Amino acid sequence: MSARRVTVQDCPGGPLLIRGADEVVAADGTVAEATRPVVAVCRCGRSARLPWCDASHRAKRRSNRDD
Amino acid sequence: MHLPDPCGPLSEGVVRALRAAPDGPHPVPQARAMGDVIDPLTDRDFQLALWILYELHYRGFDGVPDDAEWDPLLIVSRAGLERTMEHAVRALVGERFESDSLGHLGDDPAQRVVTALIRMTVAEGPSQVSTFLQRRAGRKEFCEYLAERAVYHLRESDPQSFVLPRIGGPAKVALAELQYDEYGGGRPDRLHQALFADALESLEMPTDLASYLPGASGATLASVNVMSLFALNRRLRGAAMGHLAAFEATSSLPCDRILQGARRLGLPEAVQDYYDEHVEADAVHEQLAIRNICGSLVSEEPELADDVLFGAMACLAVDGLAGDTLLRRWSQRRSGTAAEDHRAARAAG
Numbered sequence: 341m342s343a344r345r346v347t348v349q350d351c352p353g354g355p356l357l358i359r360g361a362d363e364v365v366a367a368d369g370t371v372a373e374a375t376r377p378v379v380a381v382c383r384c385g386r387s388a389r390l391p392w393c394d395a396s397h398r399a400k401r402r403s404n405r406d407d
Numbered sequence: 408m409h410l411p412d413p414c415g416p417l418s419e420g421v422v423r424a425l426r427a428a429p430d431g432p433h434p435v436p437q438a439r440a441m442g443d444v445i446d447p448l449t450d451r452d453f454q455l456a457l458w459i460l461y462e463l464h465y466r467g468f469d470g471v472p473d474d475a476e477w478d479p480l481l482i483v484s485r486a487g488l489e490r491t492m493e494h495a496v497r498a499l500v501g502e503r504f505e506s507d508s509l510g511h512l513g514d515d516p517a518q519r520v521v522t523a524l525i526r527m528t529v530a531e532g533p534s535q536v537s538t539f540l541q542r543r544a545g546r547k548e549f550c551e552y553l554a555e556r557a558v559y560h561l562r563e564s565d566p567q568s569f570v571l572p573r574i575g576g577p578a579k580v581a582l583a584e585l586q587y588d589e590y591g592g593g594r595p596d597r598l599h600q601a602l603f604a605d606a607l608e609s610l611e612m613p614t615d616l617a618s619y620l621p622g623a624s625g626a627t628l629a630s631v632n633v634m635s636l637f638a639l640n641r642r643l644r645g646a647a648m649g650h651l652a653a654f655e656a657t658s659s660l661p662c663d664r665i666l667q668g669a670r671r672l673g674l675p676e677a678v679q680d681y682y683d684e685h686v687e688a689d690a691v692h693e694q695l696a697i698r699n700i701c702g703s704l705v706s707e708e709p710e711l712a713d714d715v716l717f718g719a720m721a722c723l724a725v726d727g728l729a730g731d732t733l734l735r736r737w738s739q740r741r742s743g744t745a746a747e748d749h750r751a752a753r754a755a756g
């Protein structure tokens with residue numbers, strides 16, 4: 341196998357798409373394992389499934405959920 | 408799969424043609440003038456006839472030879488139904504969306520399309536069906552929802568695979584990447600179609616598509632047929648990809664709501680798993696479909712820009728019709744029951 345390629349794609353207003361990632365480590369050390377070939381990492385902070393994007397960046401306002 | 412039971416002259420004509428002369432040719436009797444079809448998108452007979460003709464390109468029917476797929480007479484019949492279908496979809500889109508020259512979004516067509524797709528799908532807001540399932544649906548209504556959607560989810564993503572050879576470059580690569588995820592990412596047990604079948608099975612519901620055809624509304628069949636219409640006609644490849652983008656971009660948030668509904672009702676793990684998987688997967692697919700597929704496609708073939716947007720609007724409009732049909736059925740039943748309760752209470756009091 342050739343060396344693995346990891347790429348990060350910027351999606352303005354949305355997540356970062358990462359291809360080839362194994363894990364995402366949060367500030368508190370929690371490790372989230374990437375289980376699909378392309379993962380979307382949340383950048384807006386509104387996701388209920390951090391570190392992954394759950395499309396909450398789309399909701400104009402996220403009511404009754406303060407995570 | 409066995410041939411479905413017809414529900415009117417058009418579907419009767421198709422079924423009879425396929426049964427009568429297994430080896431073709433298959434003239435489809437014009438038992439019902441197309442002019443009699445007032446609203447093709449909710450006309451179950453019309454949609455079932457078209458669905459059966461499309462199915463010849465997917466998995467076919469028991470007792471119908473595979474040759475029927477390219478039987479010229481059947482293709483002629485299909486083309487006739489498709490013309491009416493496309494016309495109806497365009498009319499509905501015209502009613503629902505103001506035409507917009509997009510000029511204000513800058514002059515790079517790809518960027519314009521990406522921006523327009525995001526705007527359009529954000530403006531759409533949460534579907535009422537998903538809110539109902541999240542907060543109010545009973546187990547029976549939840550199962551009815553799964554049954555209604557089964558005609559799509561048991562074949563999830565198949566129509567779009569027909570588009571792969573019809574596009575090139577980065578858009579093709581991105582579509583393959585998205586489809587790979589839909590098809591389980593190398594793991595047969597994670598095939599999305601199989602996840603949906605597992606969900607049905609966990610509720611002791613049948614897992615074959617044929618079982619769900621008789622109950623599917625005309626509008627639900629239309630929501631599936633519109634994908635085949637776009638994917639099987641190379642002319643409409645832009646619309647097929649726009650449809651995919653709108654579909655994916657309006658999926659994560661509703662799936663999260665439906666997941667909450669499944670938890671509220673204490674439905675089996677497999678049901679939760681299907682929706683859980685789609686919150687995360689479709690958050691990825693949203694980006695892939697809007698940017699990497701539609702954006703790249705329009706960079707390569709700028710003349711497809713309008714088709715891409717048309718496809719996206721068609722998705723929102725036609726899926727909206729199917730959702731309305733379900734909501735109407737539920738609310739009529741609930742108010743019917745409420746009225747009955749009320750009468751019973753009055754009689755008792």
Ligand code: FES
Binds near residue numbers: 354384398
């Ligand atoms: S970037 Fe998508 S939820 Fe935060």
Ligand SMILES: [Fe+2]
Binds near residue numbers: 563589599685688
């Ligand atoms: Fe899927």
Ligand SMILES: [Fe+2]
Binds near residue numbers: 689
């Ligand atoms: Fe998806």
